[in-house]
Amino acid sequence: MQFALLIYESPEAFATRKNDKINSYTGAWRAYHKALVEAGIFVAGDPLEVPETGTTVRLTEGRRRVQDGPYADTKEQLGGFTILELPSLDAALDWAARCPAASYGAVEVRPLTPELRRRITE
Amino acid sequence: MSGTGQEDTHRRIERVARESYGRLVAYLSAHTRDVASAEDALSDALVKALTAWPRDGLPQNPEAWLLTTARHAIIDHVRHQQVVLTSEPTLMLLREGQEEMTLSVEFPDERLKLLFVCAHPAIDPAIHTPLMLQTVLGLDAARIAGAFLVSPKTMGQRLVRAKTKIRDGGIQFDVPPQGELPQRLDAVLEAIYAAFGIGWDDTAGVDQRGRDLAEEAIWLARVLLQLMPREAEVRGLLALMLHCEARRKARRGPDGRYIPLSEQDAQQWSLPLIEEAERLLAETATFGRAGRFQLEAAIQSVHAERARSGRTEWAAITLFYEQLTRISPTLGTQTGYAAAVGESKGPEAGLAVLDGIELEAVSGYQPYWAVRAHLLQRLGRTPAAKDAYDRAIGLTEDPAVKEFLLQRRG
Numbered sequence: 001m002q003f004a005l006l007i008y009e010s011p012e013a014f015a016t017r018k019n020d021k022i023n024s025y026t027g028a029w030r031a032y033h034k035a036l037v038e039a040g041i042f043v044a045g046d047p048l049e050v051p052e053t054g055t056t057v058r059l060t061e062g063r064r065r066v067q068d069g070p071y072a073d074t075k076e077q078l079g080g081f082t083i084l085e086l087p088s089l090d091a092a093l094d095w096a097a098r099c100p101a102a103s104y105g106a107v108e109v110r111p112l113t114p115e116l117r118r119r120i121t122e
Numbered sequence: 123m124s125g126t127g128q129e130d131t132h133r134r135i136e137r138v139a140r141e142s143y144g145r146l147v148a149y150l151s152a153h154t155r156d157v158a159s160a161e162d163a164l165s166d167a168l169v170k171a172l173t174a175w176p177r178d179g180l181p182q183n184p185e186a187w188l189l190t191t192a193r194h195a196i197i198d199h200v201r202h203q204q205v206v207l208t209s210e211p212t213l214m215l216l217r218e219g220q221e222e223m224t225l226s227v228e229f230p231d232e233r234l235k236l237l238f239v240c241a242h243p244a245i246d247p248a249i250h251t252p253l254m255l256q257t258v259l260g261l262d263a264a265r266i267a268g269a270f271l272v273s274p275k276t277m278g279q280r281l282v283r284a285k286t287k288i289r290d291g292g293i294q295f296d297v298p299p300q301g302e303l304p305q306r307l308d309a310v311l312e313a314i315y316a317a318f319g320i321g322w323d324d325t326a327g328v329d330q331r332g333r334d335l336a337e338e339a340i341w342l343a344r345v346l347l348q349l350m351p352r353e354a355e356v357r358g359l360l361a362l363m364l365h366c367e368a369r370r371k372a373r374r375g376p377d378g379r380y381i382p383l384s385e386q387d388a389q390q391w392s393l394p395l396i397e398e399a400e401r402l403l404a405e406t407a408t409f410g411r412a413g414r415f416q417l418e419a420a421i422q423s424v425h426a427e428r429a430r431s432g433r434t435e436w437a438a439i440t441l442f443y444e445q446l447t448r449i450s451p452t453l454g455t456q457t458g459y460a461a462a463v464g465e466s467k468g469p470e471a472g473l474a475v476l477d478g479i480e481l482e483a484v485s486g487y488q489p490y491w492a493v494r495a496h497l498l499q500r501l502g503r504t505p506a507a508k509d510a511y512d513r514a515i516g517l518t519e520d521p522a523v524k525e526f527l528l529q530r531r532g
Contacts, residue, residue, distance in 0.1 A: 027528045028515060035516025039485045093271045094486075103521035 002112040003092040009079035009105040014050045028100035045082035131176045138184045144258035148236035152295040158285040167191035234349040235295040241309035249284045250313035354409035358416030361402040365422035368395035380522040388429035414450040436466035461493045469500040488517035
């Protein structure tokens, strides 16, 4: 089964990324990534740029609407994602708890839906 | 009734519930073999107590009041369901006990049977501890789910499934016969220790919930000791947990920083807890049966010696670990043995022990990588050490431990 870990971060956490003097952010993530790869469960993943760089597009009644900033107006914003290949939700929750963001933000675990994917890609 | 009076009653109900929950569930389910309905009936009774006790005053024997009320709830429920065939014995059992119940103040403590049922070989070992926490201590599924890192819905379903199996699977509410006892008791001890381990790992200094779970585990072991005073391993388990508990305060700096055992200020360890643990451990010597928990307690006892002598006898610890790996060759024991060898015979020898463990087994096991990183660093093999530190950090949940390892890694 594949699971997505959706990483939610606070403005403070996004700010820490830029600060190279503090090693605990990148250090913890580097170690986590290494553990995922070595365990043979890493499928894909990437960090996202800070939410302010987002641009949201939608068409309402045929008119284009473009909005600066992220889709949802919440304090904690999507900051990245990781896709893991794991036997069960239990295992996914174990890895979510080890994710650095679990202690400074939040990690949502969501299964991927291969059935829908098949219908779309076939 | 005045506000304070009501508050008192509420607190009283809470206390009776806390102290009697397991005894009441155990007694009711030992008769019906239906843990779930015993729990439902008891929560019914507790809800009724919330209105009846403030109105009518506290009953003379609150425990008996709850038991009688819960028993009525079960009888009502069974009648309502009209499952005549299967429930007739239940009804009879309940009727039989009724008169004796309302009259006498004491009722038999069936918690031991309940503990053995929770850790029954027919029940999935992964659910032994959650079952105990719920049926004997009355913790709710959401709280248990958090501790075990599964979703509350899933934990609820697993608990229900296990209780259905207890009811329908013909699992006896009995203390196992002498021949099966050591193995069956082992499962009970394992489950209690697992609760302690979770409480222990959870203690990020700020998290009161983790701490509670460790205390609950110690409480369970005390109950078990009271019920089985002649079992050396029960004493061993309690001694082990008390030794660890004694160091709780010293495990964190004032800023929440993680402090490893070797750097803890021994003056901060709790002397009364250490003394109690030592007393228990000394008593096991008279039983003449060594076991896993006694050995683990003995290792902690050597560590505790540092409070007096100022140094750690790693040679003694290595010897105890050697015996431990023989009777209980788990990943944890082997890693602990490697760490002890690393101290008593040097990092090279410690690494050799680690190299003897199958690599596949350790890909998700944090302590292995932490010990490995430490030993490699002592040998000056910096790139390999950094690599092992990364593995350990990536597998760590506790942010304070993560930070500690990051600093060690450099």
